[in-house]
Amino acid sequence: MRKTALLLYGVASYVVFLATFLYLIGFIGNLWVPKSIDAVPTMGLAPALAIDLALLALFAVQHSVMARGFFKRWLTRHIPEAAERSTYVLASSLVLILLVVFWQPLGGLIWHVSSPALTAALYSLFGVGWLLVLVSTSLISHFDLFGLRQVWLAVRGRSYTPLAFATPWLYRYVRHPLYAGFLIAIWATPTMTVTHLVFALMASAYIVIGTMLEERDLRGVHTEYEAYARAVPRFVPRLRTTVRASCTHRAA
Numbered sequence: 001m002r003k004t005a006l007l008l009y010g011v012a013s014y015v016v017f018l019a020t021f022l023y024l025i026g027f028i029g030n031l032w033v034p035k036s037i038d039a040v041p042t043m044g045l046a047p048a049l050a051i052d053l054a055l056l057a058l059f060a061v062q063h064s065v066m067a068r069g070f071f072k073r074w075l076t077r078h079i080p081e082a083a084e085r086s087t088y089v090l091a092s093s094l095v096l097i098l099l100v101v102f103w104q105p106l107g108g109l110i111w112h113v114s115s116p117a118l119t120a121a122l123y124s125l126f127g128v129g130w131l132l133v134l135v136s137t138s139l140i141s142h143f144d145l146f147g148l149r150q151v152w153l154a155v156r157g158r159s160y161t162p163l164a165f166a167t168p169w170l171y172r173y174v175r176h177p178l179y180a181g182f183l184i185a186i187w188a189t190p191t192m193t194v195t196h197l198v199f200a201l202m203a204s205a206y207i208v209i210g211t212m213l214e215e216r217d218l219r220g221v222h223t224e225y226e227a228y229a230r231a232v233p234r235f236v237p238r239l240r241t242t243v244r245a246s247c248t249h250r251a252a
Contacts, residue, residue, distance in 0.1 A: 006083060009083055009086055011148070013147060014146050014147065027100050027103075029189070035100065037105070038105055039105045049198065058099075059092075059096065063206075064213055082160065086150070107194060108195070110192040118190070125188035132181030133181035139170060140171075144163055165222055165224055174237050175215075
């Protein structure tokens with residue numbers, strides 16, 4: 001029964017994440033969903049901005065603190081070690097759901113693209129960003145990243161083995177293609193409102209800080225990471241970058 005519950009927990013956490021992730025694409029792109037990032041404002045600028053900043057800060061703190069070693073050690077004293085990653089994924093999804101539900105549009109217009117061709121190009125770039133996120137997770141073991149590999153190994157009675165240091169495709173050109181995809185997706189929009197700009201600026205700042213924290217952990221785990229970091233840029237590829245070793249790592 002315990003193994004069945006563990007497997008169901010891992011699968012349920014992944015399903016919640018997947019539904020949240022798909023909704024987030026529509027939310028940021030103002031596509032398909034009932035409430036998007038640029039819905040009609042319902043309150044004054046100051047309280048709305050305070051709520052949005054608090055929601056973004058909550059996500060940043062949860063996402064970063066739960067990824068640190070000290071928190072993982074504390075958490076696994078209370079739950080099975082195999083459920084740690086699924087718990088992280090579930091908590092991240094729940095905080096994103098809170099962000100979407102309580103997000104307060106601010107209104108205001110920074111830019112608007114009226115050209116159909118340019119609008120199509122920006123939406124295409126938006127899609128490329130999300131595709132890059134998906135491909136990047138696949139390159140570093142999608143199911144390990146989202147906790148399913150851990151619970152499956154536990155159910156089968158096998159010990160978890162961390163992923164080996166490797167050079168999966170995109171990671172030879174940038175150290176964080178997953179985050180690069182997010183950056184493309186949040187900035188590629190034909191209509192940039194004040195609301196979207198606040199979200200994009202805060203998310204971008206978190207990505208930069210998050211990668212610094214993540215890389216500090218990676219340097220402690222993988223002796224090869226320092227040389228890799230010197231050879232490969234963080235987000236923007238160089239015209240000529242060739243690397244033979246990169247690190248399979250998780251988003252912080």
